[in-house]
Amino acid sequence: MGRTSRKRSKLANRAIAASAALILGGGGLIAANSYASAGEGWWPGGRDGQQQNRTRAADGRSVSTIDCPDVGNSLREVPDDQRFAVDRELATLDSQITVAYQRFADNRQRVEADRAFGENQILAPLRNERLVIIQRIVALIDRSAERPQGLEQMAPCTLRDDGNGQNGGAGNGDGGNGDGGNGGDGQNQNGGQDGGQDGGDGNGGNGNDDGGGQDGGNGGQAGNGPEAGDFVAIEDVQPNVQQPRNRRGASRGTFTTDCGVNANGKFNPDNVIVAPGVSNGAHHMHDYVGNQANDAFASDDDLAAGATTCRNQGDRSTYYWPVLRLQNGQDENDAAADGGGNDQNVGEIQTPSQVTLSFVGSPRSKVTAMPRFLRIITGDAKAFVNGDANANASWSCTGFEDRQLKDKYPICPENSQVVRTFTFQSCWDGQNTDSANHRTHVAFADAGGRCPQGFRAIPQLVQRIVYDVPPPVFDGGNASVFAVDSFPEQLHKPVTDHGDFINVFDERLMNKMVSCINGGRRCR
Secondary structure (H helix, E strand, C coil): CCCCCCCCCHHHHHHHHHHHHHCCCCCCCCCCCCCCCCCCCCCCCCCCCCCCCEEEEECCCCEEEEEEHHHHHHHHCCCCHHHHHHHHHHHHHHHHHHHHHHHHHCCCCHHHHCCHHHHHHHHHHHHHHHHHHHHHHHHHHHCCCCCCCCHHHCCCCEECCCCCCCCCCCCCCCCCCCCCCCCCCCCCCCCHHCCCCCCCCCCCCCCCHHHHHHHHCCCCCCCCCCCCHHHEEHCCCCCCCCCCCCCCCCCCEEEEECCCCCCCCCEEECCCCCCCCCCCCCCCCEEEEEECCCCCCCCCHHHHCCCCCCCCEECCCCEEEEEEEEEECCCCCCCCCCHHHHHHHCCCCCCCCEEEEEECCCCCCCCCCCCCEEEEEEEECHHHHCCCCCCCCCCEECCCCCCECCCCCEECCCCCEEEEEECCCCCCCCCCCCCCCCCCCCCCCCCCCCCCCCCCCCCCCEEECCCCCCCCCCCHHHEEEEEECCHHHHCCCHHCCCCEEEEEHHHHHHCCCCCCHHHEEEEE
C-alpha cells in the first residue's frame, strides 16, 4: 500500500497552534472517562445537549456507541486443538459489532426519535447473531475440555454515551500509568493489564470541567471521533511517573534494536495473534516494523524465514501498533478499504519521526530469555467499552515525558512532538508462548518490581513512538485532529491504544540481550 501522507510546514504548524489556542481557550481540556457496564441498562446517562453529533434517546439521554461484553477476555481455558477455530469465531463477533455500529451510525435520527427502533433493529438482531457464535465457541471448547459456563449471558449489547463532558477533571493523578518510557520504569504497572493501577486515572491536570461548550461532538473526519474532550494540554498535567527502586540483584542493562519507522509503508488490518487466518481481523490499520512476513496467515515458520527491517538481522521479531492518522479532510489511499474507510478509519497515515525499541531489566532480579515466538499484547483495543482493566495506553509530549496520559491525547506546545509509549509485560509463566485470551501467560510486575508467584522476569520491551503532528483544531468543516486507528465503535479513543510483539530473535542474539541486561551494560 502506498503513502499519501504529507507533512505540514513549520509555519502551518504555528498557525494551527495559534488557532487551537483560540478555539480551546488556551487551556487544557479535562474530562473523566466513564465506563458503563453492559448490565447498567440500555440508555446510559449523560449530560444533555453537549455533543453536536451525539444521538439522544426520547428521554434526553445521549448515546454514541455500541457496548458489547468481550467474550475473548473471559476465556481462560481453550484446548490447543480448538484455539485457532475459537479465535476465528471471536473475530466474527468483532465483525458483527462493526456491522451493527454502522447500522446505528446510519440511523442516528431514527434511534433518537424512536427507542424501540434501536432495540428492535439494532440490538435484538445483534444479540441473536452473537448468541449463535457464542454457542459455537462453547461447543468447540466442549469437544476437548470442560464446557464453559455463562458465556451465553454475554450475547446482549447496549447503546451508551461516550463519556466526555459528563464530569469534572480526572484530578492530579499521583500514579498514572507509571511507564513513562524511560528504561525500566514501567515495572509498577501491576494493574496495567490485570486491574487496579496505582494512582487511579493519573491523567488529571487542573481538574476543570470542560463542559460541552468546547466539545466537538463525536466529530472526526468519519463522524466517530475523536472530539475536543479527548484532548488535554500536556502543560496542564501534573508529573505522574513513578519508578520502582532498584534492589540488590537488579538487572540494570538495556538492549536496543533498531528496526526503522515503517518508512516502506507496510500496513494491514490483520492481527495474527488475536485473529489468525482472518483478513481484517483488527478492523483498523497497523504499522509494522521488523518482520515483513506478518499478516493474518503467517505461521511461525513464515516469521522465522521472513525478511526484517531490523538492522541486526538476528532480530526477525514483529512489532506492530495501530497507525496514527491526521484527520484533516484528506484521504489516505485506504479510504475505500477494509481497516481504513470501510471501518471508519480515515485521514492521512502519519509516519513516525522516531521509533525506539528497548529491552530493559528487572529492579529486583536477573532476567531469563524469552522463548522464541512468545506473543505479547499490551493495552486493550476495546478499552473504551471494556473499561480500563487491561488498558495500558501512555500518551505524552517530548520534553514532558514525566507526564503520561492514559485516556487523553496530548496537546503539545510548539517544538514538542507527540509520544506514544508501550511498556510491555515483564513476567512470563515459564511455559506458554500464548494463552487462550492472549494475556494470562504474561503479567506485569507489581509496584515494587516483583513478578507474580510462578512467573519469572524476562526482558521488558519498551516501545517509544514519536510523531510530528500539529495540535488539534475543532473548527467545523476546517477541523484537523490526530487520532489512533480503532475498531469503529471505540470512537478513536486514546485509551484504546495498544501494541503487539512476537519474539523472533535468534538464540544467539537473545542470549546476548540477556547477558547485556543482566550485566548492567547498554548494548545494541
